[in-house]
Amino acid sequence: MPHALETRLAELGLSLPDAPAPAANYVPWIISGNQVFVSGQISQNDAGLIRGKLGGDISTEQGAEAASHCALSLLAQLRAALDGDLSRLVRLVKLTGFVNCTPDFTDQPKVINGASDLMVELLGDAGRHARSAVGAPSLPFGVAVEIEAIFEIS
Known part of the structure; x- marks a missing residue:
């Protein structure tokens, strides 16, 4: 029987990617x-890395979409950590989001909302979380967004 998260993903026409391999040590x-x-x-989809600089060559809306892909990768890593048993997920505790942006860009929270909104849509109240949204002058591989997470499990 599928976990409620998997059911909700299917209802939204989404699926979790394979858990990305680490890019370093x-x-x-x-x-x-x-x-x-x-x-x-980091922000990536089926086509590859989602690169760009907010306030420069990509819009806030494109950044929020990139952040939603980070959220799916976070959940894929969680699934791997739990040997596929997502029923152990109690709640999302915290997201920390980094936005590759120009010095004058100030909409980092709107970008990271792409991940936050998706987590709440997928997990309901268990997806409500503490959060930081931080601007960075660059991110690995030139990606637009990077997000880390802390989840509570049973």
Whole structure:
């Protein structure tokens, strides 16, 4: 029987990608007690990396879409950490989002809303979370967004 998250993904016409492999010397997730700490997931989709600089060559709306792809990768990493058993997910605790942007760009929260809104849409109240949205002068591989997460599990 599918978990409610998988059912909700299907209803929205979405699916989780395979958990992306780390790009350097780190692990994609760590379980400590009843929490899963997921390393930063960069913006990418089936076509590849979503690159660009907010306030420059991509719009706030495109950045929010990039952030939603980060959210799907975060959930894919969580699924891997839980050996596929998403029924162990209790709640999303925190997102920390980094936005590749120009110095005068100030809509980082609107960009990271792409991930936050999707998490609430998928998880309901369990998707409501604490959050930071930070601007950065550059991100790995020139991607538009990188987001890390902390989840509570049973």
